[in-house]
Amino acid sequence: MGNSAIRMGVDIGGTFTDVVIEVEGAQFSTKVLTTYTAPEDAIIDGMHQVCAKACIVPADIGQIIHGTTLATNALIERRGAKTALITTQGFRDVIEMRTESRFEQYDLNLELPEPLIPRQSRFTVPERVDANGDVLITLDHTDIEAVADQIAIAGYDSVAVGLIHSYLNPDHERLIRDVLAAKLPDVMISLSCEVSPQMREYERFNTVVANAYIKPLMKSYLGRLKGRLKEEGADCSIFLMHSGGGIISIESAADFPVRLVESGPAGGAVFAANIAARYGLDKVLSFDMGGTTAKICLIKNQTPKTSRVFEVARTYRFKKGSGMPISIPVIDMVEIGAGGGSLAHIDAMRQIRVGPESAGSEPGPACYGRGGDKPAVTDADLILGRLDPDNFAGGSIQLHADSSADALVNVLGKTLDMDAQTAAFGLAEVVDENMANAARVHAVENGEDLSDYTMIAFGGAAPLHAGRLCEKLGVNRLLVPTGAGVGSAIGFLRAPFSFEANRSVYMKLSEFKPDVIKELLTELQDEATGFVRSCDKVAKILSEFKVYMRYTGQGWEIPITLTAAQAMAPDAVTFLDLFETDYAALFGRTVDGMDVEITVWSVNATTPPEQVTQIALAQDAGGAKSAGRRALFDPALAAVTDAQVILRGAMTAGQTVQGPAVVTEDETTIIVPTSRQVIAQPDGTIDMTKKEAAA
Numbered sequence: 065m066g067n068s069a070i071r072m073g074v075d076i077g078g079t080f081t082d083v084v085i086e087v088e089g090a091q092f093s094t095k096v097l098t099t100y101t102a103p104e105d106a107i108i109d110g111m112h113q114v115c116a117k118a119c120i121v122p123a124d125i126g127q128i129i130h131g132t133t134l135a136t137n138a139l140i141e142r143r144g145a146k147t148a149l150i151t152t153q154g155f156r157d158v159i160e161m162r163t164e165s166r167f168e169q170y171d172l173n174l175e176l177p178e179p180l181i182p183r184q185s186r187f188t189v190p191e192r193v194d195a196n197g198d199v200l201i202t203l204d205h206t207d208i209e210a211v212a213d214q215i216a217i218a219g220y221d222s223v224a225v226g227l228i229h230s231y232l233n234p235d236h237e238r239l240i241r242d243v244l245a246a247k248l249p250d251v252m253i254s255l256s257c258e259v260s261p262q263m264r265e266y267e268r269f270n271t272v273v274a275n276a277y278i279k280p281l282m283k284s285y286l287g288r289l290k291g292r293l294k295e296e297g298a299d300c301s302i303f304l305m306h307s308g309g310g311i312i313s314i315e316s317a318a319d320f321p322v323r324l325v326e327s328g329p330a331g332g333a334v335f336a337a338n339i340a341a342r343y344g345l346d347k348v349l350s351f352d353m354g355g356t357t358a359k360i361c362l363i364k365n366q367t368p369k370t371s372r373v374f375e376v377a378r379t380y381r382f383k384k385g386s387g388m389p390i391s392i393p394v395i396d397m398v399e400i401g402a403g404g405g406s407l408a409h410i411d412a413m414r415q416i417r418v419g420p421e422s423a424g425s426e427p428g429p430a431c432y433g434r435g436g437d438k439p440a441v442t443d444a445d446l447i448l449g450r451l452d453p454d455n456f457a458g459g460s461i462q463l464h465a466d467s468s469a470d471a472l473v474n475v476l477g478k479t480l481d482m483d484a485q486t487a488a489f490g491l492a493e494v495v496d497e498n499m500a501n502a503a504r505v506h507a508v509e510n511g512e513d514l515s516d517y518t519m520i521a522f523g524g525a526a527p528l529h530a531g532r533l534c535e536k537l538g539v540n541r542l543l544v545p546t547g548a549g550v551g552s553a554i555g556f557l558r559a560p561f562s563f564e565a566n567r568s569v570y571m572k573l574s575e576f577k578p579d580v581i582k583e584l585l586t587e588l589q590d591e592a593t594g595f596v597r598s599c600d601k602v603a604k605i606l607s608e609f610k611v612y613m614r615y616t617g618q619g620w621e622i623p624i625t626l627t628a629a630q631a632m633a634p635d636a637v638t639f640l641d642l643f644e645t646d647y648a649a650l651f652g653r654t655v656d657g658m659d660v661e662i663t664v665w666s667v668n669a670t671t672p673p674e675q676v677t678q679i680a681l682a683q684d685a686g687g688a689k690s691a692g693r694r695a696l697f698d699p700a701l702a703a704v705t706d707a708q709v710i711l712r713g714a715m716t717a718g719q720t721v722q723g724p725a726v727v728t729e730d731e732t733t734i735i736v737p738t739s740r741q742v743i744a745q746p747d748g749t750i751d752m753t754k755k756e757a758a759a
Contacts, residue, residue, distance in 0.1 A: 079405050252279045261567045309370070335545075355525065578633075722741050
């Protein structure tokens with residue numbers, strides 16, 4: 065085993081795999097192109113590169129924290145295992161019928177996404193549990209064995225089990241597991257009572273199906289990764305980032321891979337929250353833009369906003385409701401197909417559209433010279449002067465501006481009568497406006513005014529676009545921390561060990577049962593703590609309690625946070641006061657004379673957050689030394705400007721740069737628009753503000 069003080073973070077993205085290693089407070093990082101067929105190859109390559117930079121060997125590494133988009137991509141691309149669903153008789157079509165909601169109200173030709181499992185792969189058993197958890201129809205062994213025989217003949221690799229009301233009484237689901245395990249020992253089994261024990265059968269069934277669908281793929285990958293790392297000498301503990309912003313063991317990740325969906329973006333939000341704490345900021349907009357997608361997250365009081373349902377693989381212009389709902393704890397963010405590799409095309413109305421299709425790493429944008437012939441965002445950035453073709457990714461990838469120009473002219477320019485630069489300007493403005501719109505909508509949905517917020521930008525492509533995004537959103541301050549190009553991987557190293565346990569038990573406040581509540585929350589606390597203890601045997605574990613409440617008859621709940629004392633001595637008056645305070649803050653009023661009901665109970669067990677020392681801001685120490693000049697197109701002016709080029713590594717605390725400017729480093733490039741200025745802070749963060757603010 066290696067040195068526990070040496071930790072490595074690994075983030076597999078759609079285009080790049082980021083690897084970061086921390087040795088005695090110093091960070092060493094690299095970006096390598098993601099290897100789709102065997103993702104572990106890129107990790108091994110990156111590990112050797114960072115070990116060489118840090119002058120250590122893989123055997124010195126004490127802990128590896130890993131996040132990945134593999135689970136998400138398998139769901140989006142439908143590349144999962146051959147999966148069957150076993151459900152209650154009469155409920156075979158729940159995952160196809162969905163809910164009554166139409167995500168596009170007036171579209172008569174609306175096409176709903178296909179369910180992950182086709183109808184012929186869904187099996188039923190005669191059993192029934194009612195809404196109180198009482199058995200109405202007992203499940204018989206012979207009925208399960210009959211279904212098991214059908215599954216064996218068809219050769220399924222994985223089985224999802226989702227029965228009606230199993231979150232209240234899981235006995236029948238567990239019986240099915242026992243019978244299947246005895247008859248089909250090689251088939252993987254996922255139970256909805258373990259994966260997502262919550263009410264709403266469509267979301268619960270869909271979540272357990274998604275878990276079963278990606279379980280063989282993820283279990284195989286994690287096993288291969290552990291083996292390859294051991295062969296290379298890194299025989300240490302491996303942990304996985306989960307979508308809720310914490311870390312779980314590799315064993316838990318293999319059993320519940322659906323919790324890994326959104327794990328990379330969650331790492332980015334943790335990274336931004338850590339920076340927010342360092343700067344004492346209570347309102348932060350985290351902006352993470354990589355090669356394939358852009359992620360935007362609101363962080364209040366240094367804590368990312370969380371949710372317990374989100375959608376993956378939206379099929380209809382990123383519209384809410386057009387994807388697969390997954391009911392697991394997740395950091396709440398908006399994700400759009402706008403990354404460096406996102407491809408542009410002309411639509412039927414002769415407008416430039418960008419994404420969601422991406423060039424990925426194979427073949428990559430046209431400028432990579434790997435055979436890509438469609439223009440990507442990176443191609444536009446290169447033509448606009450934002451990138452240096454000879455020093456992209458630290459010089460490891462040579463960019464070809466002529467290929468970018470050809471792609472821009474052929475796909476956009478010829479149709480719209482534009483030269484390469486004008487086409488690049490149009491492409492960049494469209495993608496920036498897409499991201500600005502997504503941020504505006506997300507803020508409005510959460511009742512926030514973005515002009516009060518500070519943006520924190522990271523990911524390989526974000527610093528190229530963040531300055532322009534701030535101009536569009538009216539955000540005055542932008543922070544680009546050190547290691548911004550590999551921000552999610554650094555976030556993995558900042559995340560606590562944590563696990564959230566949920567359960568649906570319906571209760572009205574008028575029928576409040578303190579003893580039942582105390583027992584339920586204690587059970588959930590024990591379950592969540594057990595997962596965390598499997599990762600860390602000695603750390604102190606904190607418990608965070610939440611209940612989801614609504615007025616009787618409403619369709620959705622709001623989360624109410626309880627203290628440990630309130631959770632262990634439940635009181636109906638206290639619960640009502642907490643609910644009405646939060647409800648009024650969200651909706652501006654309460655509803656008199658209505659009963660309140662609780663639908664979901666939740667306990668998140670977590671190790672204490674990393675202690676952060678707030679930094680003292682730098683004083684102006686004069687202008688930074690220029691390393692040259694570059695022609696840079698400024699979209700706000702719609703003109704080419706003469707920008708100075710600054711080497712980020714050469715800037716010292718307090719040095720300033722006036723826009724237009726380009727601040728370069730190995731893993732990303734920061735574009736300073738004409739309207740902005742920057743100052744280097746003592747920790748190396750580039751602090752960008754509006755010029756008038758400094759006058």
